[in-house]
Amino acid sequence: MLHLWHRWKYVYKYSGTECFEEVELPQFRRAYRICTQCGKVQERFTHFDGGVSWYNLHGVKKRILMRRLVDKGDHYYLRPRAQVKSTDAAHKRRLKQLLIDYALIFDDVKLSSGSQSTYYIDARMVTTSSEGASIIAEIMRDVIEEVDAVGGPTIGADPILGALAGKGYYRTFIIRKEPKEYGLCKWIEGQLTEKDKRVAIVDDVATTGRSLVKAIQTVKGHFPHINIAKVVVLVDREEGAKEALSEHNYQLVSIFKASELIKKLKEKQKEE
Numbered sequence: 001m002l003h004l005w006h007r008w009k010y011v012y013k014y015s016g017t018e019c020f021e022e023v024e025l026p027q028f029r030r031a032y033r034i035c036t037q038c039g040k041v042q043e044r045f046t047h048f049d050g051g052v053s054w055y056n057l058h059g060v061k062k063r064i065l066m067r068r069l070v071d072k073g074d075h076y077y078l079r080p081r082a083q084v085k086s087t088d089a090a091h092k093r094r095l096k097q098l099l100i101d102y103a104l105i106f107d108d109v110k111l112s113s114g115s116q117s118t119y120y121i122d123a124r125m126v127t128t129s130s131e132g133a134s135i136i137a138e139i140m141r142d143v144i145e146e147v148d149a150v151g152g153p154t155i156g157a158d159p160i161l162g163a164l165a166g167k168g169y170y171r172t173f174i175i176r177k178e179p180k181e182y183g184l185c186k187w188i189e190g191q192l193t194e195k196d197k198r199v200a201i202v203d204d205v206a207t208t209g210r211s212l213v214k215a216i217q218t219v220k221g222h223f224p225h226i227n228i229a230k231v232v233v234l235v236d237r238e239e240g241a242k243e244a245l246s247e248h249n250y251q252l253v254s255i256f257k258a259s260e261l262i263k264k265l266k267e268k269q270k271e272e
């Protein structure tokens with residue numbers, strides 16, 4: 001629309017989630033104004049000497065701002081930014097970095113499945129570290145959600161279960177590969193009871209999925225009524241585990257795929 005002067009409306013209320021709101025000094029305060037005739041948006045910058053200049057907003061920043069502007073008639077109101085769970089993303093980023101730095105090893109190795117591989121994921125270097133264990137507990141809780149107890153095959157699951165129990169998130173249990181030969185000869189150690197209805201099974205790394213299937217069958221063998229609500233691993237090597245579990249009607253959830261870690265590492269090496 002053709003007009004001689006812009007007709008400004010001011011955004012004078014803005015979200016507490018914006019860092020500028022937190023700062024008490026008025027010279028740091030942010031403000032926006034929008035022309036009611038052409039939609040032009042400007043951002044105010046207040047100088048230390050009290051002077052004010054206006055900057056035009058362009059591109060992505062303008063589009064984002066326009067989406068958040070709510071017309072209240074006599075003024076505009078800036079809708080709060082969508083509350084993203086930034087801690088979740090940060091936890092995942094950090095865990096990915098820890099796995100790349102401490103667990104991902106390139107070497108010719110023989111896997112428990114018997115096959116040869118050019119890399120190995122020594123996840124225990126991360127699951128047994130205090131930072132790793134703490135982050136893993138947070139991420140796992142978000143994925144697992146509501147269950148009565150969480151268990152997993154020893155020894156891969158052990159530190160993860162310890163972290164979950166230590167944070168007070170779940171009761172946990174450990175599933176043996178063979179029953180203990182003395183004492184109570186238990187296959188399942190820990191907090192799994194007859195009353196439990198829904199449980200989750202966790203492990204650090206999944207390759208063929210054989211040990212996960214075996215662990216689930218052990219649980220089902222002793223507690224036939226139990227519902228295996230979730231099967232979660234930190235890293236899926238993508239060598240058949242997903243398929244093996246789906247054959248038994250379980251869905252494998254992985255926090256990371258091995259290929260993701262390798263790709264990220266190669267990107268990083270390229271940058272350096």
Ligand SMILES: [Zn+2]
Nearest residue numbers: 006035037038
């Ligand atoms: Zn205008």
